[in-house]
Amino acid sequence: MRVKVKVDNGWCWVYNGSMKIEFGLMSILSTALLAILMLIPTGSISINTIDLSVRINSDSVSLGFHPTFICHADTDGLPLGACFGNVVIVNANVPDTHMPRLIDHESRHLEHWKALGEFTWVARYILTLEPSYVDWRNSSIELAEMWKPPHGWPDRWCWLRVKYCLI
Ligand SMILES: [Zn+2]
Numbered sequence: 487m488r489v490k491v492k493v494d495n496g497w498c499w500v501y502n503g504s505m506k507i508e509f510g511l512m513s514i515l516s517t518a519l520l521a522i523l524m525l526i527p528t529g530s531i532s533i534n535t536i537d538l539s540v541r542i543n544s545d546s547v548s549l550g551f552h553p554t555f556i557c558h559a560d561t562d563g564l565p566l567g568a569c570f571g572n573v574v575i576v577n578a579n580v581p582d583t584h585m586p587r588l589i590d591h592e593s594r595h596l597e598h599w600k601a602l603g604e605f606t607w608v609a610r611y612i613l614t615l616e617p618s619y620v621d622w623r624n625s626s627i628e629l630a631e632m633w634k635p636p637h638g639w640p641d642r643w644c645w646l647r648v649k650y651c652l653i
Contacts, residue, residue: 508647512604516571516645520555523575529559534574534593537600539644548649552641554596556589569595572645583623590625591617594632601635603642609633 523529532555539550558578561568567576567588574592576585595615602609609615617628635641 504651506649506651508644508649510643512571512599512643513645516573519570519573520557523557523559523573526557526559529557529578531555531557534596539641544652546649546651548647550641550644551646551648552600552644554593556592567592569599571599571643572596587620587622587625587628590629591620591632594629594634597635598633600641600643601639605642 520531523531534554534556537550537552537554539552541548541550552572554572554574556574556576558576560579561575561577562579564577566580567574569575569592574589574596576588576592580588598606598609598615606615613633614631615633617631619627619631621627
């Protein structure tokens with residue numbers, strides 16, 4: 487890895503360690519989904535959260551960047567809400583009184599994808615990712631039933647991670 491360093495009389499390149507950029511298949515697929523959703527003329531996309539993380543080990547430092555998005559679109563005929571990776575799609579025609587519960591539900595799925603990565607697809611057979619009961623006016627009941635990553639759980643997936651090896 488070469489690093490540009492400012493010195494008294496200009497810049498110089500320092501060769502040390504190596505840099506690794508992690509932007510895997512899930513990141514590519516979720517970004518492609520987001521790009522497709524941007525093409526829907528009646529839809530709107532907003533940033534839901536932006537998670538920044540820093541991991542420091544004895545031999546490396548890595549920075550994680552994980553944005554999540556919510557897309558409101560006319561998806562009549564499809565499920566009211568869906569989530570893949572860091573992208574949530576909700577039917578824009580859902581009444582305002584029901585929308586908070588739907589967003590809460592899909593936001594929990596965002597946590598699932600971040601915590602489990604591609605294993606989310608198979609985890610549904612082991613963990614309770616979907617609730618058995620839904621109260622449209624109160625999301626707390628279903629959120630209590632839906633699996634939540636325990637505190638300290640090592641996230642399996644981060645949308646973009648830049649790792650700099652010190653050695
Ligand atoms: Zn669900």
